[in-house]
Amino acid sequence: MSSTHKEHLQLRVQSIRYAAKDTYLVELTQPQGQTLPSVTPGSHIDLHLPNGITRSYSLVQSGDNPESYVVGVKLDAKSRGGSRYVHEQLRVGSVLPVSQPRNHFPLVEDAPHSVLIAGGIGITPIWCMAQRLQAIGASWEIWYSVRSRADMAFIPQLQALGDRVHLHFDDEAGSPMNLPAIAAAAPANAHFYCCGPAPMLDAYEAAASARVPAEQVHLERFASKQVAAVDGGFVISLARSGKELTVPQGASVLKVLLENGINVDSSCQEGICGCCEVVVLDGEVDHRDAILTDSEKAANKTMMVCCSGAKSSRLVLDL
Incomplete structure (x- = not known):
């Protein structure tokens, strides 16, 4: 089975603290006490929760080789199981698979103001x-x-x-x-x-x-402004695995990949977390995410397969 994710960290819930109404701070550490991969301001991580749901949360602190990661989790009244699980079932001492930090909201540190x-x-x-x-x-x-x-x-x-x-x-x-x-x-x-x-x-x-x-x-953004592309009718060619797959109407590229044994990480399903970003080798993408800049979308170098489709009849992906 092909995969696009880096090796997940296995982190322990060190503490869960009250931060504000319906908002908890969750601290995660290495069980053996090792330092963690460095964090730049604006980064987030994905928590792979025991109920099978993956959710992305922004990190509260940045730094080189930190001893812990801290994320803020607000209970969403319309929760589909992510924030509700954290608030009602997650316990100190639990060990979770956690992604490496990613940053689609970087800080320009040398800006005048x-x-x-x-x-x-x-x-x-x-x-x-x-x-x-x-x-x-x-x-x-x-x-x-x-x-x-x-x-x-x-x-x-x-x-x-x-x-x-x-x-x-x-x-x-x-x-x-x-x-x-x-x-x-x-x-x-x-x-x-x-x-x-x-x-x-x-x-x-x-x-x-x-x-x-x-x-x-x-x-x-917490939610995408655009509707996901589900027009279908195009082919995705997977350069590394050699597969050619058709994306039918009503389906996402991500759904087709997962159904055919291509293990792509995913979380938000809306194009706001960057978890499912895939390199595009050829073809024109119908970008529907809220992450890539206009120039990045025009370059067609990557796509979020949870929500974006194709303007061309064929996309070649580095999978």
């Missing part, structure tokens, strides 16, 4: 970035919005950083955070970062993109 914007559980990668920027003495500011004080994580740590930190509580303010005003007040050469719910991200993109080049506007 960074504007960090978070909504709800979107604080996890944003707080990771803030800690790194503080550590290297960079110029930055953070804007963090939640519905109420009970929903806010890391309050003491954030408040300790002074007036560069701006905390917004919707119920107290009586309105959402003013993203156009935040964007307008920032330096023209600033880089913007945002992670949060879809309405916030849409407003953020409109506010930030109106005044700075697209390459200075960064974001990470």
